[in-house]
Amino acid sequence: MPQGGTVVNAENQFVADVIVKDGLVESVGKNLKAPKQSIVVDATGKYVMPGGIDPHTHLDAEMGWGSKAEIISTDDFYSGQAAALAGGTTMHIDFALPIKGDLAAGFERYKKVAKKSVMDYGFHMAVTTWNDKVASDMGKLTKEGINSFKFFLAYSGSLAVDDAQLIHGFRRSKELGALPIVHCENAAALLDAQQRTFDSGFTGPEGHYISRPAVFEDEGTARALRLAQYVNVPVYIVHVMSGGAVAEIAAAKTRGQRVVGEAVASGFGADEAKIWDPDFKVAAQYVMSPPIRNKEHQRQIKAGLAGGVLSIVATDHAPFNSTAKRAGLHDFRKIPNGVNGIEERLHVAWDELVNPGLITPSDFVRLMSTAVAQTYNVYPRKGLIAPGSDADIIVFDPEVSHTISASTHHSRMDTNIYEGREVKGQVVVTISQGKVVWENGKLNIQEGAGRFVKLPVRGPLFEGLDALDAASVASNFPYGTPGQPVVRDLGTTASKDEL
Ligand SMILES: NC(=O)NCCC(=O)O
Ligand SMILES: [Zn+2]
Ligand SMILES: [Zn+2]
Helix, strand or coil: CEECEEEECCCCEEEEEEEEECCEEEEEECCCCCCCCCCCEECCCCEEEECEEEEEECCCCCCCCCCCCCCCCCCCHHHHHHHHHHCCEEEEEEEECCECCEHHHHHHHHHHHHHHCCCEEEEEEECCCCCHHHHHHHHHHHCCCCCEEEEECCCCCCCECCHHHHHHHHHHHHHHCCEEEEECCCHHHHHHHHHHHHHCCCCCHHHHHHCCCHHHHHHHHHHHHHHHHHHCCCEEECCCCCHHHHHHHHHHHHCCCCEEEEEEHHHHHCCHHHHHCCCHHHHHCCCCCCCCCCHHHHHHHHHHHHCCCCCEEECCECCCCHHHHHHHCCCHHHCCCCECCCCCHHHHHHHHHHCCCCCCHHHHHHHHHHHHHHHCCCCCCCCCCCCCCECCEEEEEEEEEEECCCCCCCCCCCCCCCCCCEEEEEEEEEEECCEEEEECCEECCCCCCCCECCCCCCCHHHCCHHHHHHHHHHHHCCCCCCCCCCCCCCCCCCCHHHC
16 A cells, blocks of 8 residues: 655654555554565655544535526536545535524435545534434434534525524534534624625626625624524534635633634635636636635635634535526526535645645644544544544655646536636545555546445534533522522512502
8 A cells, every 4th residue: 555655644744655454544654564465655755644534515405505496516426426435535524404494304315415525424413403303313323323413594585594593503502422513604783784785787797796794604603603692502604705704713712612714725826806707607607605705804714714713614505507507697686506525625726825824734733534433433433534433545756747627527517616726736536445446547437336425423622611611600690599490488478460
């Protein structure tokens, strides 16, 4: 297996050989003798890293994301994962969506469509309403390998929850030791701004950008964080796209909250001006929510990643091809929201973060793989190159340049938001479950070889929360006995004006 390369884990990097056996890393060290029949990959002068883990994808997603049209995303679990492997991602966590609010029915559908998988995957479950069955299904799903629940504060009328439902969801997630995940935007302000923007004649994709100013994301992020503080539950903020949201997360962490901030490659590696392109096909592919913002926001997101305020880089790969995007030809509110990224994530992040010296290769491994494995409690099985860990490994050549294009990518998308971008650094070999699945620009994958990775609840993020609970109870009872109601003599007969 990889010989002579520089092994890079989140904590360190060192020159070593890696021996793989039966899908696991057997040994890591210098001058190891490769067992007979084993495949040797010459990694001299290259990096050998844990396979990427993308915690935010929407394959075979039966939602138009804001467009309300029942549109299915262009990549299914076969094509999306093929693209992932070609880009060095060896596991992803997809968002199972409820069917008419029914979590159990939604999860059954996703288990079926995932059968065509070629690599390991997990699931989050989205919660889009609140009732006793939702609360009960959340408990059942944690027994089936789901340890995180998604709440959208946007997409009114389809996926959005209100504050009361969010508080219920936070409380139930905490009870279960499951991580609540939030899409943060202000739904009411969005509806107001979208209507006013459309009425002002901005019906094209640029109307999407105009009607989702950063303040809506900043407010939604602050609200989600404060309600998580109220419930005292760890919280994961998806696709942070604004500098204000980065600042809200930094403030929450400073006051002691347990927050995982997620960036997405498009949030710091795509050109926000393209949504103004006169060609609808070009512009519409950049419609995602929250929108791709300007270079100053992108700078703050990169600083957040380099400085540890943001912990993870994902993609939010929600691929809708140019035909699907035409649902909003005359009304930007009907354009299915989403961009590609599952194949480009490592390349764009390396080019934007490592090549300019903002982060080290070890930081890169942490952001792209290790922090995801730790957040979702599958470390060190995943996210590490060490004996006993899964043999999900990539060989990365930092010297090779290549150009990103829909004409060569492995997604079924007919567009690519990074079209024509030249990047320095490329995944040249991907090993998944101990097998070489990507080498010399060729995939060698097998439908059905993918495994559903059950994600355990009550990971490290939930350790010691009760002590915090006790402290917040005490701080709410500056007088009297914490937790004890005050006993008063209210007399026995109500006065006549009280009757
Ligand atoms: N982000 C986006 O525009 N589409 C995917 C759905 C979501 O994550 O909001
Ligand atoms: Zn979202
Ligand atoms: Zn998403």
